[in-house]
Amino acid sequence: MNPYVKDAHLVKYKANSPATMVVGKDFYTKTAASNPTFDGMEAGISVIGTDGSFHRREGSMLMPGEQLVGGWAKVHVKGRSVPSFDEVGFNEYAGKKYDGSLNQQWASKPATMIRKCAVVHALREAFPANFAGLYDSAEMGIGPEEIPAATAQQTAAEQEQAYEETF
Template sequence: MEMQNRLAPQKTQKEQAVKYEANGMEITLTPQIVRNYLVSGNKEAVTMQELAMFINLYKFSKLNPWAKEAYCIKYGSEPATMVVGKEAFQKRAEANPAFDGSEAGIIVMNEETREIIYRIGTVKLPGETIIGGYAEVWRKDRSHSTRIEVSFDEYAGRKKDGSLNGQWSKKPATMIRKVALVQALRETFPSAFGGMYTAEEQGEIEPEYTTVPEAPHEIIEEPKETTKLESLESEKTENADSVQDVAAALFGK
């Protein structure tokens, strides 16, 4: 009789979902949706704590994951990195009634004359070395602009051998200009961009998607049958305190 009770099938609870609105669209996320659709790299290694952090980034910043406004990057056993796309910064700034335009470009040095030149855009001429990027943002309710200058060597992503990696080797001017622009936007509108950082600022490479990930049609998994014995075996591999912490972080329970 005891064995029968232990093997009696029990229904698992539905995976809880977080719902919020972003740009007039209702977004529903669960840890499984984020793991399956919104993680770049080693998605199987992402922990529940990292998934909770990622969902909260979307929820409290009102970001739309299906518009590539933010995503999670996970490599090996390194902590997952939560990053926001540059377009999300620009769209949010443009939606602010106080926004009054911006300018961004690169800082180069002429290798022969050693002259330092500030150039709008990303055009680098032969005989020039990129040493940084700059950006300036204006607000209608301020008498002065916010200007940021960043060093190329400080932010350029590099491999272990010291050579530039990924997009930093292909588009160095574009990358450093992007770093300067998002920093200027964040300082100009701190309440809109607090806690939001791009991949380039964190030494990561922004994923290159050929298409926008499609939102899943079934967003909440149906409960499945399991046995109490299977549940007990599963619990051995999980940290109960960790699960409670994640639930509290996500759902306030």
């Protein structure tokens, strides 16, 4: 993993707690795509439509009047008769600030964020040897824009302060 291309980030949630490593979604998709057994992926969102019924849709387009309830992904692996499928609930993963409101990424792009969580889940199940124990920033409730950019000149304390100010 290369932190300079945002494959991974160190994130401190509180000043007195240790940093947590989170992995960017692109690391998962790049690694899966380079696996010779990877045979494609489908992913989308789960919604309650305006007619009150449950629907799965590819992509992350949420239509007016629909209720976003989750995301799903299906990973096809050569040599397996059944693809790896996972579906995750919005309320379980939606990133929130300390006051309980949705953070910036989840408030402005909820369908994109929940789809990312589902993709990472399905890839982790399809390729456990590659991804066991790794978690994406979306699963941790944060978006890439909310991770402060660190420069070589920043001290650890300055990086921590920049992150704290983000929330």
